[in-house]
Amino acid sequence: MNLPKIDVSALPDLDVLTGVFGSLKNASAVVTDDMLVVLMTYIYDVVDPTGLA
């Protein structure tokens, strides 16, 4: 059977897109909600931990 090669860029997205972890539309909202604490856990994982416990 000759199966077609499917072009990924032609495949549809979902109606509601999910952004990358920590992304926000309005950064000023970060001050008083939980996003900053949630983000901090993750971002520091990527930083060289020497000197940071």
Next chain:
Amino acid sequence: MQIGPHLRALREDDAPQRAAQTALIAATREWRARPDIVQLHSELAAFSAARPIAECPMLATLFEDGNPAARSFVDDFVAIMTAVISSQPLGQIAMRHSTDGASSNLMLAQSGRVTLTLVALDGAGLNRRPAPTSVSFSPNDSWDHILAGGATASLLEARPAGAPQVDFHHRVTRLDPGMVIARESSRQALLVDRIEGRLVSLRLVRRHERSGPAREYDLASGTLIHQAAGDARESRLEFMVSLLGRMGRADAAPELAGIALEDWGEGLRWEALRQCLGLDTATGFAVLATVADRIGDPLAEPARNLRASLVSAYPQLQEL
């Protein structure tokens, strides 16, 4: 930028910097090695493994309304660290921390999906800012024990009003020392309005096991304006899935098929499904069909639509 003699001296010789850092790391280790702090960490681990807060005695005490233990705990920690910083002014505290002029955070402890953080909101800094126009809800349970300062705040509850719309239910509340505010953060947000002095709180956050997306809504209209992965692992996997697709790694197709069928967020699953189709038509189409026929699967409808459009474009797919 002001470069005093201390900083200038560091350019030639970084030994003082390293000595300062060593002192701060040692002080942190010493604090962490104390029996009460060891117990705290083991309770955080248990809490991360889904034990209820009522069965974690130290956490329950720290987050009991009116209990002075939280204030003592923080006072003690602060006294220890400020003593070290005073003697080593160029050292960096060896715990994750950030400040932006209004909001400062210091992560005291972490285990798995649980964090214990000291949060300080500066009234002068915050009151200067424009009022927020949006609010975000993250898939967590949170507890805030107010330690110092005071504020007026709104406890905001988001109620479904025909997705992606929500209705907001406001309840105005005071935030005063001794109060503990417990929230299910995927539908309850605390919007701090006006702060007197500096509002300091001890915050315990546990991410939900099945974390749905974090959602951001426009405050005025209740419209969903943005959605993001609630779990960093999902975003990491999504990058990997896209990369494997771009690399043309057909050998990864079964792995991607697996991800599309597992209990991840829709964004990641759909991306895995798309890339799988691009890498190996047969494998991809089989997964697409499985999802399309799965009752109750949130991706069933988009999968059915995609299956129909692929079959009409390539009728030979019906043979599969």
